[in-house]
Amino acid sequence: MLFAFVCKDKPGHLNVRMETRPEHIEHLNKLNSEGTLKMAGPFLDADGKPCGSLIVINAADIDAAKALADSDPYAKAGLFESVEIKAFNWAFNNPEA
Template structure:
């Protein structure tokens, strides 16, 4: 099943995000141990088109609990970067 993870950074988190960026990318490079396959992911950006303000993932996993564990293991989550995270099922229609 597909799931969308929509995570918004807490105010003032950009420096912490940048400090944890390499660990976050390394974590995402091998998601198999977490039972998750990334279909698509990337940063959300502010109106300027470049300042990162959050993260968006579309992942494939067996169930919601697996995705929640995957998200909790992310270095960005552990560093407290995200203020709000929503995880919802997703049905692909196009793309």
């Protein structure tokens, strides 16, 4: 089942994002190589700077999705003000459909 992580960065934490980015990318690359990651990318503010993330993963259930969200280096570093985890149906332009 697909789950979307809608993550909002804490204000004034761009430095945390940039310092933690290499570990975050390594984490996403691992999920991608396992076939777990479906898509990911940052939300951008009015100035074009990252201010959050959208990550879509495949997980067995909500508990597995929560565990994956908690394992993200950005989450561990305290970057996110909030993380919503929602079941997701990729209806259009899904390359696997």
